[in-house]
Amino acid sequence: MRPSIITLAALAAGVSAFKDTSPFVLFSTSPFHTGLEKSAPLRTNDEVITAASTALSLCNTEVYLFVNAPGITSSDLSSHAPHLRRAASDRKLYGRYIVTEALGLTASTADNLAEVVRKECRASTADESSTMAQALTQTQGGKPIIVSWNYESSTAAGESRDAMVANTDAHFYNNFMRDLEGLKYTVVFSTTPSDTLAADEITYEPTFDVGVHMDLKRALLTRAPAPTASNDTRPLFEKYQYFTPGLFMGILVSLLLLSILSVGISAISSLEVSYGAFEKEMGPAAQKKAQ
Template sequence: MRLSIAAAAACLASAHAFKDTSPFLLFASSQLPSALQNQQSQQLQSASNVLNTAKKILGKCDQDIYYFVHQLDVNAAQLSSNAPPHLTKALSDSDARGRYSVSEVIDFDREHFDQLVDYVETQCKATAVGQNPSGIHSALESREDNSPLYAKWNFGALPKLASERKTELANNDAELNTYLKDLPKDYKYTVIYTTSPPSTSVHDDLVYEPAFDEAVHMDLKRQLLGREGEGASPRDTRPLFEKYQFFTPGLFMGILVSLLLLSILGVGISAISSLQVSYKAFDKENGPAAQKKQQ
């Protein structure tokens, strides 16, 4: 199955945010069966589905050497943001004619990785070789029955800090590049790069930025005259009533209302004070006239 370079590297260039998922990569020097074309477009698959598809690819046993790589604690988003350059280059190489990649594999772990290795060892009668580039080439040349070989790498868990995680991924990619850069041109090969989802959350690096109070510059009185003309604004010599506004509209309205209320109060006080009533107007009458009125 011939795919474009951009489509083959899609799982390294796309970011996803699913939990408990991790990417799966497989590329080979020979073409893959055309029946895998529909499964190639499904970028969210279960671990068992991917495992069965990979076994169908590896079950042909038509390769000379298999490279198995497993990386713990990484998902598609982290792998895309810290894309291993050497792995991406090997994946997009023109010699890699067959590619099978899934961006989101649910709950893929090292046990599934070991099942793939055991499958190649039992189904294809593959022989393990040491992790030495010169030893791999010599083992390929010294084969007697043309039985396939395989080599595997298990990279440990990545640190929690983002910067340390990126550095560790780069170191693992550099180590793997010592084998990928010398992929045998005259032999058929298959590279299986599997990952497991991170067990813990990744923390961003905390950058400490100290905050210091700026020093307060206090000018002495004897320095004011000397610095008056250095960058100072021109002195305002306008009259007082032109420079400031003393009677604002609100203040003027308050004065008018106060005068109106005071005038009403004055009229009321003057009206009450003009009343002329004798002091005995409210006294009770007790004389003969009052008795006659009561009768």
């Protein structure tokens, strides 16, 4: 069965969308039930455990490998884990369930899923931290076998972190996947959120100016100020200057303009003109003047 484009795109997501999420990868050489989606962009820890438990309870493989790699993000897997990407996209696989960003995965997620296989499939458990070659020698009575491996968490960043992810991926292939050729197997690769931000990742923390809270005080009683030794006891006209030079000049100019206005009004009112001075003459004298 050829891997779908959606599945590969989900596994090769270039950027981790959330700080508190991590990828979850489940693939098997045996098919899952038809209702299980192949890939999902975002799921919670409970949703991941429910879906994975349903797929694992079919008990249709011989080996169950549970790997826990704390602190690895989707961008780490897409950039520095070629063996895991190749194993998850193998054409021999018939079942896939890949969550690019799983919210709330813990170190016990893989252990809880391994317990489901142990109860439902009556599988035997290999010695802790056994490689695949060592675990295959411990099979009993044809029962399925559970192999678990926990990698150490790293708080490194930059090139040191890239090297850590590459070493984890190489160890995963050399000690587990290479020995699964010809077997029916199911692999659960679980991670936990990273506690270290990348060196070039900047977290924006907004800051706001907090206004000072001031209570308004209202004077409810009217009272005279208490006398002090610094009170000015000079007379009113000595304390304040009422006639400033500008005010004095304005008064003089106003008096001059009022005097000019009064002379003009009196001159106009003294004119004496009779009412007949403006009447048109119509008698013989006016006709002679016209001639």
